[in-house]
Amino acid sequence: xxxxxxxxxxxxxxxxxxxxxxxxxxxxxxxxxxxxxxxxxxxxxxxxxxxxxxxxxxxxxxxxxxxxxxxxxxxxxxxxxxxxxxxxxxxxxxxxxxxxxxxxxxxxxxxxxxx
Amino acid sequence: xxxxxxxxxxxxxxxxxxxxxxxxxxxxxxxxxxxxxxxxxxxxxxxxxxxxxxxxxxxxxxxxxxxxxxxxxxxxxxxxxxxxxxxxxxxxxxxxxxxxxxxxxxxxxxxx
Numbered sequence: 205x206x207x208x209x210x211x212x213x214x215x216x217x218x219x220x221x222x223x224x225x226x227x228x229x230x231x232x233x234x235x236x237x238x239x240x241x242x243x244x245x246x247x248x249x250x251x252x253x254x255x256x257x258x259x260x261x262x263x264x265x266x267x268x269x270x271x272x273x274x275x276x277x278x279x280x281x282x283x284x285x286x287x288x289x290x291x292x293x294x295x296x297x298x299x300x301x302x303x304x305x306x307x308x309x310x311x312x313x314x315x316x317x318x319x
Numbered sequence: 320x321x322x323x324x325x326x327x328x329x330x331x332x333x334x335x336x337x338x339x340x341x342x343x344x345x346x347x348x349x350x351x352x353x354x355x356x357x358x359x360x361x362x363x364x365x366x367x368x369x370x371x372x373x374x375x376x377x378x379x380x381x382x383x384x385x386x387x388x389x390x391x392x393x394x395x396x397x398x399x400x401x402x403x404x405x406x407x408x409x410x411x412x413x414x415x416x417x418x419x420x421x422x423x424x425x426x427x428x429x430x431x
Contacts, residue, residue, distance in 0.1 A: 208362075237418055239421075244423070245423065246408070246421055246422060246423035246424060247363075247408070247421040249418050249420075252418050262418065294362050294363075296362070307353060307365035307368060308353075308355075308363070308365065308410075308419060309365070310362030310363050310364070311362050312360070312361050312362045313360075313361070313362055
């Protein structure tokens, strides 16, 4: 099992450009999440999904869109990148959420720089 | 307002000693509390989970306590080794479909 795979690993964008980050999991997990991690800020939730075809906003959703067309994939889009979106992006998945005690499985991140 | 705080950004200890990391929270009612380890350039990796009705959980050299009255969890690594050097994150797991909320982490350095 590959677990959670994120592509690309690194990317440099110019302000105003767009891109899509791909997350794929092979564990048949229902729940998937996108976090960003910045120095001194910890992990902050951008968007998440509790099943195929569903998405919900997290703590810092502005400037991002997501789609979960297939259960195994969760895409994060930046329509018009800004320098404030320079960060490391982590995707995670879990079997179930809330009152069920399943841990998160994380990918190894995408390091994005917006100049 | 809701807050989750890990006691210090960085903690240095000598090899062989016990490392103790603290996670405090305000205005949350977690059903579970989870601890993760993160190495540089990698995603967090799950270590331990403790339920609200459990006082203590152990796994090899790791021990976690959970005090819902104090609203605090302690994470201990006994007989620490340089290989334990990493950032450790606590995360609160409330009931329902709400996602986990993470603390900012404590960077542990074990010095030989």
